[in-house]
Amino acid sequence: MKTSSFPQGGPGGAVALEVSSPPLLALVGSANSGKTTLFNALTGSHYSTVNYPGATVEYTLGASRHLPDFSCRVMDTPGLTSLVPSSPDEKVTVDALFKEAFQPDVVLVVADANQLSRHLYLFRQLQQMGFPLVLVVTMEDLLRRKGQRVDETRLSELLDCPVISLDPRKSDHLRDLSRALQNVYSAARDGERPSKVQYERFASDLDEAHIATLFQTLDQVEHLALRPLSTEGSQKAAASGRLRSSTSLLSAGADGILLHPIWGLLIFLASMCAIFTAIFLDGDAADERN
Ligand SMILES: Nc1nc2c(ncn2[C@@H]2O[C@H](COP(=O)(O)OP(=O)(O)O)[C@@H](O)[C@H]2O)c(=O)[nH]1
Ligand SMILES: [Mg+2]
16 A cells, blocks of 8 residues: 555546555557456446546546455556657656656556567566566457467467466456466565656667567567467477577667667567578478378
8 A cells, every 4th residue: 555646536636645455567568469458357346436536537446356466546547558658648658657646656568468569568668667567468369260370388488477368358367467466566566666857868769770679689588488389380389499689689788789770670679580591391200200
């Protein structure tokens, strides 16, 4: 519990109260990634719609009723693709993430499995800023129809963050989610939250080369974390898996190299080449066995 002046408003408005309140969990992610569906699953649809302080942009706030191990306030936010806002509404949401009385204790990033690398961009920016994070991957049912699945363990290793794949239209996996949130919250509760000054420095340091290299790295993360459903596919994935590093692809050490405009691109191309060679050699060996 902490004391905050976060709006506790009921329908119709924000009322600032100095009260002891449970931790705040913010759901963020691109539009149509499943945030509101997950919000409804977590809160049982008991919520109020309130305005961001000083703005007409709305967000929704409710109490978690279906997270058995983590009692919190849950905040649904408008769609966001990057910490560098592209509309006035996005700017209000981004600004709120850095307002002291408003800052979430844990950020739950919601990403669509079918657009993983694109949706991981916001995740990575939030991670670079130092927010305590849990990643929920939605829409895996649609990915499976295309013959692929999400390897949660692998994705979690690559991102160095808890990852839960779930369909928010069902109530499965909420206990796993709840435990992950509680662990992340406990580990981070006494830590510093990212400040507006840090954010401004981060935003001004972003340049096109850095962004392009980050997208290449995230494409590689997606490639390594999505697995084929078929047995034959699994053998090929296992072959390519032998080439993989066992540490986080986005860990501090790897980041400097992988995000370097020249070395990052060369490493990306070399690893793609090695993976495809392994797949073809494996295929040839299988042909010879048959
Ligand atoms: N097939 C499928 N549909 C989903 C899943 N999660 C959410 N949806 C649907 O995706 C649509 C967009 O979800 P919504 O929660 O409004 O997304 P938001 O814009 O991020 O708040 C809705 O029709 C949901 O029912 C999922 O895991 N699988
Ligand atoms: Mg929504």
